[in-house]
Amino acid sequence: MEFTFFLDQDIKLPLYIQLYEHIKTEIQLGRIKEGEKLPSIRNLAQVLQVSKQTIETAYQQLIAEGYVQSRPRSGIIVLPVEEKEPNLVRFSAVFASAPAEERNVLYDFKYGDIDVDLFPMKIWRQCINTALDGPARDILLYGPYQGNADLRDEIRKYVFRARGISCSAEQIFLFGGTQQSVSFLSRLLHLQDGNVAMENPGYEGVRSVFLHYNCNIIPISLEKDGICIDELQKIRAKAVYVTPSHQFPLGMVLPIGKRLQLLQWACDTSSFILEDDYDSEFRYIGKPIPSLKSLDKEERVVYCGTFSKCFLPAARISYVILPLSLVEQGKQHINHCSQAASPILQKALSIFMKEGYFERHIRRMKTLYQHKHKVLLQSIEQFMGDHVNVIGQRAGLHILLHIKNGDAAHLIKKAEEHGIQVYSPARHWLHQEEAPSAFVMLGFGGLSQENIREGIRLLALIWNFLEV
Amino acid sequence: MEFTFFLDQDIKLPLYIQLYEHIKTEIQLGRIKEGEKLPSIRNLAQVLQVSKQTIETAYQQLIAEGYVQSRPRSGIIVLPVEEKEPNLVRFSAVFASAPAEERNVLYDFKYGDIDVDLFPMKIWRQCINTALDGPARDILLYGPYQGNADLRDEIRKYVFRARGISCSAEQIFLFGGTQQSVSFLSRLLHLQDGNVAMENPGYEGVRSVFLHYNCNIIPISLEKDGICIDELQKIRAKAVYVTPSHQFPLGMVLPIGKRLQLLQWACDTSSFILEDDYDSEFRYIGKPIPSLKSLDKEERVVYCGTFSKCFLPAARISYVILPLSLVEQGKQHINHCSQAASPILQKALSIFMKEGYFERHIRRMKTLYQHKHKVLLQSIEQFMGDHVNVIGQRAGLHILLHIKNGDAAHLIKKAEEHGIQVYSPARHWLHQEEAPSAFVMLGFGGLSQENIREGIRLLALIWNFLEV
Numbered sequence: 040m041e042f043t044f045f046l047d048q049d050i051k052l053p054l055y056i057q058l059y060e061h062i063k064t065e066i067q068l069g070r071i072k073e074g075e076k077l078p079s080i081r082n083l084a085q086v087l088q089v090s091k092q093t094i095e096t097a098y099q100q101l102i103a104e105g106y107v108q109s110r111p112r113s114g115i116i117v118l119p120v121e122e123k124e125p126n127l128v129r130f131s132a133v134f135a136s137a138p139a140e141e142r143n144v145l146y147d148f149k150y151g152d153i154d155v156d157l158f159p160m161k162i163w164r165q166c167i168n169t170a171l172d173g174p175a176r177d178i179l180l181y182g183p184y185q186g187n188a189d190l191r192d193e194i195r196k197y198v199f200r201a202r203g204i205s206c207s208a209e210q211i212f213l214f215g216g217t218q219q220s221v222s223f224l225s226r227l228l229h230l231q232d233g234n235v236a237m238e239n240p241g242y243e244g245v246r247s248v249f250l251h252y253n254c255n256i257i258p259i260s261l262e263k264d265g266i267c268i269d270e271l272q273k274i275r276a277k278a279v280y281v282t283p284s285h286q287f288p289l290g291m292v293l294p295i296g297k298r299l300q301l302l303q304w305a306c307d308t309s310s311f312i313l314e315d316d317y318d319s320e321f322r323y324i325g326k327p328i329p330s331l332k333s334l335d336k337e338e339r340v341v342y343c344g345t346f347s348k349c350f351l352p353a354a355r356i357s358y359v360i361l362p363l364s365l366v367e368q369g370k371q372h373i374n375h376c377s378q379a380a381s382p383i384l385q386k387a388l389s390i391f392m393k394e395g396y397f398e399r400h401i402r403r404m405k406t407l408y409q410h411k412h413k414v415l416l417q418s419i420e421q422f423m424g425d426h427v428n429v430i431g432q433r434a435g436l437h438i439l440l441h442i443k444n445g446d447a448a449h450l451i452k453k454a455e456e457h458g459i460q461v462y463s464p465a466r467h468w469l470h471q472e473e474a475p476s477a478f479v480m481l482g483f484g485g486l487s488q489e490n491i492r493e494g495i496r497l498l499a500l501i502w503n504f505l506e507v
Numbered sequence: 508m509e510f511t512f513f514l515d516q517d518i519k520l521p522l523y524i525q526l527y528e529h530i531k532t533e534i535q536l537g538r539i540k541e542g543e544k545l546p547s548i549r550n551l552a553q554v555l556q557v558s559k560q561t562i563e564t565a566y567q568q569l570i571a572e573g574y575v576q577s578r579p580r581s582g583i584i585v586l587p588v589e590e591k592e593p594n595l596v597r598f599s600a601v602f603a604s605a606p607a608e609e610r611n612v613l614y615d616f617k618y619g620d621i622d623v624d625l626f627p628m629k630i631w632r633q634c635i636n637t638a639l640d641g642p643a644r645d646i647l648l649y650g651p652y653q654g655n656a657d658l659r660d661e662i663r664k665y666v667f668r669a670r671g672i673s674c675s676a677e678q679i680f681l682f683g684g685t686q687q688s689v690s691f692l693s694r695l696l697h698l699q700d701g702n703v704a705m706e707n708p709g710y711e712g713v714r715s716v717f718l719h720y721n722c723n724i725i726p727i728s729l730e731k732d733g734i735c736i737d738e739l740q741k742i743r744a745k746a747v748y749v750t751p752s753h754q755f756p757l758g759m760v761l762p763i764g765k766r767l768q769l770l771q772w773a774c775d776t777s778s779f780i781l782e783d784d785y786d787s788e789f790r791y792i793g794k795p796i797p798s799l800k801s802l803d804k805e806e807r808v809v810y811c812g813t814f815s816k817c818f819l820p821a822a823r824i825s826y827v828i829l830p831l832s833l834v835e836q837g838k839q840h841i842n843h844c845s846q847a848a849s850p851i852l853q854k855a856l857s858i859f860m861k862e863g864y865f866e867r868h869i870r871r872m873k874t875l876y877q878h879k880h881k882v883l884l885q886s887i888e889q890f891m892g893d894h895v896n897v898i899g900q901r902a903g904l905h906i907l908l909h910i911k912n913g914d915a916a917h918l919i920k921k922a923e924e925h926g927i928q929v930y931s932p933a934r935h936w937l938h939q940e941e942a943p944s945a946f947v948m949l950g951f952g953g954l955s956q957e958n959i960r961e962g963i964r965l966l967a968l969i970w971n972f973l974e975v
Binding site for chain 1: 619620621623624626628631632635636639643644646647648649650683684685686687690694699700711712715719720721815819820821822823843844845846847848849850851852953
């Protein structure tokens, strides 16, 4: 057996995994055939200039997964594969008999998942328990409409340090998620039945809230550097919703020049800007750009933040920072809404922030996601090569794949049949039928570096990008 | 000093508290004057036929609160009172200098508070910690749109046992509070811009949700036994929102005959009934009446439940039970909404229910609230006598006072100035100006029996109901 294989010492992935992946792919593609013998451990270690342990570990994994068998006096033999992609076929058979929601998904590139392995569970548990030790009335009853005062004060300090936003805790209102935040703002700013401008594509979760209030959505095109200001200047809208730190879903970062133009537009037309800064913490390339809110001298920006991306979706806590001029109205409006974020978790989060765990967590996650992001881009390059372009890779927890030849809907379905979940971003276009057919969205926050790599490898295999 | 005082052995309140209250009131009203000497402990014990310990304890409390002083060789002397209501004046001085939200409220008859003293904190903490021990993905990420499957199954079992409702967990959808539930239903049933009938008065929190969706609210009058079916039959509406177990805020229980008429109306007009069963657990007088949902053969009833009254407002968990015919649509709608209830607390609550703690808690609370309810009614009778009527006392965690002579708004303000919070139910009328001016709303769930009694005594004092 000829062995054309180069271990890449620069990739952070352990050598045994690279070797294991390589042989597995060769077997799946039928380039190493049933009955063939793998090189002996000693030989291969010499050829590849690595330790025997590396080879042994890779072989052990292949044996465990049933690709090869160790036979006394014969060596390591490749087992029969019923079809060209044995493990994929096996998965398919399982999936076919189960309803979609029960399918055993191997790798889910779901946007919105966070890393669960490095989550500081012990500390978070302590914070919850400390919160439960507090005065019973504070953690059993409904709590203040506007949200826990301690937490609002911690948020005030955080946005000042991290986003350059100077505000008082009185300006901060807590909610149970960004949709809740925007729902409140729709009523506060009387957006019902009125014109609201949105990037197109733009976050569907927020657009659906506007549509619930019967808003007339005016789609604004995106240029390479974000929202098209010229288009915006031609329309009238009570408010524009934007994601300047990391456009959702296309991923570009709005440059400072356009930020200032956007602010000027809002002043000129007395409109409000809803700045959704959902994952600004995670930025990998280029210098940080100040938040719109921090540049907002004329009080036209309403800032929307969330703990779902940077900390914990399951906390269900988001916040809004109102311009001073809207605070009194905000307090009146909030009196008609029960607070959906749990006072228990609000208190726990305030402790988590006060003790400095939150910013430590952000720093740690930033490094971690940067690594995952790098592995994702490397794997795409390595396994998919010229078949795809990557879009929006400067920040955040997702990227878009632009498939050069092929229909994304078909590829997504094919991947799903083999247990790999990837997603279409089409729902984020105002008119789905206008969405380009070549985009696949990959969230990577919830997958380990190894699973990102293996998932991309399998995708490439399933999509026939690997065959030369 | 003449002592016209009768200890009431029938009232469950300890005798020393009755004595202490009596003397305090007499001093506050100026009927026992500065410098007067209280009867000796031995004498009073003989006159009242109680133990010396009883008298001693009452006197000690009066000394501690500064009403009287024990002087060697002189006995117990009434101290100078600068004005007729010394402690009340003292409170007023403190309040006058503080903004309303910082005022130190002595007794808050707030509707919506639960009893915090008997809350099973230790067990609830265990349940949260057990939940945190579960698979990380289940308690860190967003969780299923429809809500935790275990919790939905526990709710299914509970509503079957407690409310006679037969449904599957698939019909149950979780939300972060009743307003969220109704918001979802408004969209699911396409109530936007349409006619929605509501009891008038009716729960303002829900009405405000309908108004956010620009619904046309059709107010339906209340008769002594609840919603007026005749009026309902004259109008057309996509849905009617009702509180049959305990009308909010007037408190009557809808009799079975009217329930059947209501269901018939919904069938005849193809309308939906939104049954808000917010505090059905707490019923003190009369036999239980089946929930509307349990009588619903034609799938016209949408059931709304909440854990805020019967368990824990701070959990922020409510639920909706959809008719089978709406389940598929419901699942589609929910895909556009992030789940506002925390997966951590959903899981903890499912454990709390599964282990049987929930139903035990309900039983305990029912007994407790029944006692509080009794003390409230007794205190009102004792201290307010003919000045008021009580409305809606068969169930729930609040009653209405009907003030026979006097303006409720003025009395509420006067009470607030003295540190006692009572509330106007006027906001629950569709047109507030049509609300009767004689109603005061008293929630009693969050106050201890002693505080209920003391609060009512002080209210009677402040409102001049005590002076003969």
